[in-house]
Amino acid sequence: MLPNGGAILLAAGQSRRFGSDKRLHTLDDGDAVMLRTARQYAVAFDRLLVVLRPREADVAKLLKSELGADALQVVFAADAELGMGHSLAAGADAVDGWDHMFVGLADMPFVRVATLKRLQAAMRPSGIVLPRFGGQTGHPVGFAAVYLKELRSLTGDQGARRVLEAHPESIVDVAVDDSGVIRDIDRPADLPSA
Numbered sequence: 001m002l003p004n005g006g007a008i009l010l011a012a013g014q015s016r017r018f019g020s021d022k023r024l025h026t027l028d029d030g031d032a033v034m035l036r037t038a039r040q041y042a043v044a045f046d047r048l049l050v051v052l053r054p055r056e057a058d059v060a061k062l063l064k065s066e067l068g069a070d071a072l073q074v075v076f077a078a079d080a081e082l083g084m085g086h087s088l089a090a091g092a093d094a095v096d097g098w099d100h101m102f103v104g105l106a107d108m109p110f111v112r113v114a115t116l117k118r119l120q121a122a123m124r125p126s127g128i129v130l131p132r133f134g135g136q137t138g139h140p141v142g143f144a145a146v147y148l149k150e151l152r153s154l155t156g157d158q159g160a161r162r163v164l165e166a167h168p169e170s171i172v173d174v175a176v177d178d179s180g181v182i183r184d185i186d187r188p189a190d191l192p193s194a
Contacts, residue, residue, distance in 0.1 A: 004099045005123065006047025007116075007140065008091035009038060011059075011106035012080035023059070023106055033185055034059075035066055036109035044116035047098065048072040050106075051091040053080045083157030092151035101148075102129070103160060104140035110180030116140070122174045128164060129172050131181040137173075138181030144170075 011023055011034050023034035031039070042048050050072055052059055060074040077090035088103060095101055100123045104111070115131065119142055122129050129142030141160060143151060150163045164171065 004097070005045070005101055005120065005142075006049060006095075006098055007041045007045040007102045007104055008088070008095070009041055009048060009050045009104045009106055010084060010087050010091065011038075012051050012053045012077045012087040012090075013084070013107070027109065031109075033109050034106040035063070037104065037106050037111075038063060038067055038072065040109070040111060040113050040116065041104060042067050042071050044113045044120070045102070049075060049091055049094055051075050051077050051080075051087045054078055082155070084159040085154035085156045085162075088159055089152050089154045092148055092154075095145075095148060099125070099145045100127075100142055101145075101151075102140040102142040105184060107185045108139055108180065108183065109185070110183045111140070112178050112180055115176050115178040115181060118176065119174055122172050124172065126170055127172050128167060128170045129174060130164075131176050131178075132173050133176055133179055133181050136182045138176075139184075140181075 024032045026032055027036060038050060048071060050063060052074060054076050063072060073094065075090050075094045077087040079086040102119065119129050119131055123142050126144050126146050131138045147163055151160060154160065
């Protein structure tokens with residue numbers, strides 16, 4: 001495990017398939033989707049950076065009031081509407097002095113804290129950590145700092161796929177017993193039934 005890392009939580013998507021802002025949709029425990037995800041990450045990681053769309057000071061204020069102003073850093077991705085790659089690049093631009101970062105998605109509130117900690121424990125100086133559940137790769141994906149330049153240059157809607165494809169020899173697959181790593185909320189039907 002590398003000692004000096006954190007998480008970048010991507011929360012700048014448009015929620016087109018959901019039909020409304022899924023990040024703020026209330027789950028059965030009363031937490032909003034994004035808040036539950038951010039809480040899990042804030043417990044598991046020493047640093048948390050949340051990437052939002054431009055002009056979302058109200059969402060940033062909500063996060064800071066719920067988690068504490070010192071618990072996270074907020075970055076506004078100017079080109080968020082152009083795709084996840086742009087949002088990830090904005091988050092990577094704000095990383096300073098980290099030796100690794102895990103990239104998570106705000107619409108994946110079911111990943112357990114113990115899983116997040118286990119993934120961190122697998123991080124190596126030039127590694128890329130991929131969680132696997134039932135043969136499927138999931139999130140968050142961990143990157144050692146050596147990939148920061150590549151992450152900062154991402155564009156489009158493919159996220160970090162280009163970085164993964166360029167460095168298959170660096171990938172550390174970590175099998176987990178947590179379906180939360182592959183379970184996201186794209187549509188209302190993806191929500192747990194009460």
